[in-house]
Amino acid sequence: MIVCIMVSGYLKSNNPYFGATIGRVANRINDGKFKLGNKSYQISLNKGNFTLHGGFKGFDKVLWESYVEGDKVIFSYLSCDGEEGFPGDVLTHVTYQLTDANELKLTMESSATKPTPVNLCNHSYFNLGGHVSFREIASVATTPFDLRKFTLLKTGIPAADKFAAKGGYDHNLCINSDGKGGLRFVAKVVHPKSGRELEVHSNQPGVQSYTGNSISEISGKGGNTYRKHNAFCLETQVYPDAVNHANFPNSILYPGVQYHHEAIYKFSVAQ
DSSP, X not given: OOOOOOOGGGGSTTOOOTTEEEOSXXXXXXXXXXXXXXXXXXXXXXXXXXXXXTXXXXXXXXXXXXXXXXXXXEEEEEEOTTGGGOOSOEEEEEEXXXXXXXXXEEEEEEEESSOEEOBOEEEOOBOTTXXXXXXXXXXXXXXXXXXXXXXXXXXXXXXXXXXXXXXXXXXXXXXXXXSSOSOXXXXXXXXXXXXXXXXXXESSSEEXXXXXXXXXOEEOGGGOEEOTTSOBXXXXXXXXXXXXXXXXXXXXXXXXXXXXXXXXXXXXXXX
């Protein structure tokens, strides 16, 4: 079997983390600052006043070692002490497995030599409608975009912004827990026209629901162009900026303790 992987598109500066493993810390750290014990840390600020998805050279921008074990592919990466300003060496293994139940199972495990924040996530994008759903021609009836009648722009523009969710979803949602830990249901997404369904399970306390708000025009497979809101992400993780909030779930990994993150993306078709 010959496999051809085109990596050039992933290397472009406007790649919005397509399919990436995010680390050492997913999501945002406010002001790029945190304190562990009596020591304060300043890490890279790559998104205004935030550290986003691990900094300028997060886990999505490094080369991983890999090997195949049965029906699994296992990737490994050693993040060295001081990388992007984070303390301690962190060794991470990420396992991808396709099952006969149409599941993509991900397991992320890390160990550290010093106390350090670790909060990994998978940043895959999904569009259950496929490329054809990009081309929908929708009715403007009952929307602020119905300009078949005179509309006062002073009121029409704010209404359109509100209706279209100008920013879209980019929110971390807390997952209900029975307190026992382990895998639990996170979300279900259904595309009624095709019947395709995606169900997500994880052992993490939160999930970032993101609707591709920052995607600019990017050339995709089959000559298609990917644009804002053409796909969504469900990124299981600990809450954003957890390292700076004592009431949030713990995101500090200590030596001798293993970080363990499970996520399952199960695909099916409605009967």
